[in-house]
Each structure stands twice: as C-alpha cells, then as structure tokens.
Amino acid sequence: TKIGIDAGGTLLKIAYVENDALYYRSFRSRDIDRAASWLTDHFENPAICVTGGKSHALAEKLNVPAKTVLEFDATTQGMTYLADQLNHPLGNDFLFVNVGTGTSIHYVHDGKQERVGGSGVGGGTLLGIGFLATDMQDYEKIIQAASEGNRENVDLKVKDIFDGSVPPISGDLTASNFGKTEILVEQPPSDPDILASIIGLVGEVIVTISSQLAVQYDADTIVYIGSSFRSNPLLQQIIEKYTRMIGKTPLFLENGEYSGAVGALLAT
Numbered sequence: 001t002k003i004g005i006d007a008g009g010t011l012l013k014i015a016y017v018e019n020d021a022l023y024y025r026s027f028r029s030r031d032i033d034r035a036a037s038w039l040t041d042h043f044e045n046p047a048i049c050v051t052g053g054k055s056h057a058l059a060e061k062l063n064v065p066a067k068t069v070l071e072f073d074a075t076t077q078g079m080t081y082l083a084d085q086l087n088h089p090l091g092n093d094f095l096f097v098n099v100g101t102g103t104s105i106h107y108v109h110d111g112k113q114e115r116v117g118g119s120g121v122g123g124g125t126l127l128g129i130g131f132l133a134t135d136m137q138d139y140e141k142i143i144q145a146a147s148e149g150n151r152e153n154v155d156l157k158v159k160d161i162f163d164g165s166v167p168p169i170s171g172d173l174t175a176s177n178f179g180k181t182e183i184l185v186e187q188p189p190s191d192p193d194i195l196a197s198i199i200g201l202v203g204e205v206i207v208t209i210s211s212q213l214a215v216q217y218d219a220d221t222i223v224y225i226g227s228s229f230r231s232n233p234l235l236q237q238i239i240e241k242y243t244r245m246i247g248k249t250p251l252f253l254e255n256g257e258y259s260g261a262v263g264a265l266l267a268t
C-alpha cells in the first residue's frame, strides 16, 4: 500500500490508496504514538512518504523506512492533483493559502511554488485565544459555539463610527476587531460571541494579507486549504466575501487539508 503522511504542528494527516480508491485519516499530532501504531497494525508492506514539520518525529517511530519530501512542494503537487480530480484545474498561475496551525502563503507559477508570505495568525490562534477567553479546548465544540455567536456584540463596524453620516467606505466593514470596548464593559459578550469574533479576526487578517499578495503577483485565483476550514463555514464565508470584494476568485478545495499528504503519496 502507498501511504502519504503530512505530520503537521496540530494534526497528522494520512492519505492512502487501497483498491484504486483514495482514503483519508487524521490524528492529533500529540497522539503521534497512536498514529504510528495504527500505521504499523493496519498495513503490510507499506511504501511510506512523509512531509511536514513532524516528519522526522514520526519516521523515527515507524518500523519501516520512510521517505521524506519537502512540505511546500508536496502541498503544491497534492492540491494540483486534487483539483484535477475534481475537474477544477488550477491553471498556470495561482496563489494558495494554507491555514494550518499558522498560515503560509505561496505563489505557484508553471507548477513551481514560491513562499511569498505568511502569518502567525492561523488555526492555532483560534484554539489559543479561544481557550484563554472561554476555557473551551475541544475544536468541534468551539466551532459549534462560534456558529451561534454574534460578532455585532464585540466588533466595531465602520457604520458604528459614522453614526448617521455616510462613511467613505462600506459601513459594513470591520473598523476594529474586538473594538466595541465601551459596550464590552457594560455588557460582557457571551462565549459564542467571543469565539465568532476570534474567527472574524483570524479570517480578516488572513484575507487581507492574501489578497494584497494576489494583487502583487497578479494571481486571479486564491486557493484556501488547511484543516482550519474543517466544519468552519464562518471562516470560509468571511474569507470568501473579502476575497471577492477585491475582485479575486476564492477556491476552497474539497479535502484540501490533505494536500500535503496526497503530495507525499504521489512521491512514494
């Protein structure tokens, strides 16, 4: 069996082929021992290729030799393959944004990627600030709660400042994330409101950096991948809206969080 693994900072993603079909599976990176024993128990004679920051930590725990490949190249190969399979080829020229624990931004031209930017604001920021503000640790619970929250209780919009007069930019834009301080003091927001606003902050930082790079590199399409989009339509909507606002086309690739693992699989 051919197996590709992307051992990231938070999640370990596995892609493998059985009877000509592609399968996916993920573990928390802190459960790396469990992942290694699952791999050992589940496959006879595997051909394994690993990528990601925790490649070496994982390879050491396997009882078979594993090849390693460079993460950025594997991710590019994997996403190109996934997009082709979905009959949605990415073309010759695009930007991709990997929102993992942190965020990494790449420009792809003629199949070659170049890392053009990034930010420490990513999926880990949601989990970290989310925990500090609400004491919640479970990703699915955090996302679920956020979907019931209302950012209007926390974030200051342009129209809140331009009280009664016509603002020079859309009144619906965020003027200040977490900026409704006077109201926050009077009436503390609920945990769901805070979590929704954290997602807003993360999404708006990422889309601001990404869209400026798309303009700079003259790329029309921005492909967003990474497990941070898992079960998180709110993050997707924010990023989609702002990407369209600057006239670029956002693309959220199905199973995009497995791009690195698929790229590693292709390199076995």
Ligand code: ATP
Binding pocket: 007, 008, 009, 010, 011, 012, 028, 053, 099, 100, 101, 102, 103, 122, 123, 124, 125, 126, 127, 139, 140, 225, 226, 227, 228, 229, 230, 257
């Ligand atoms: P990096 O590439 O930065 O090393 P990574 O590859 O581990 O990190 P991803 O797996 O793409 O990163 O995304 C991790 C993020 O996905 C988390 O920070 C969290 O916001 C989100 N996430 C989705 N599902 C889960 C889950 N089951 N447990 C924890 N985080 C999750």
Ligand code: MG
Binding pocket: 006, 008, 009, 052, 100, 101, 260
């Ligand atoms: Mg990653």
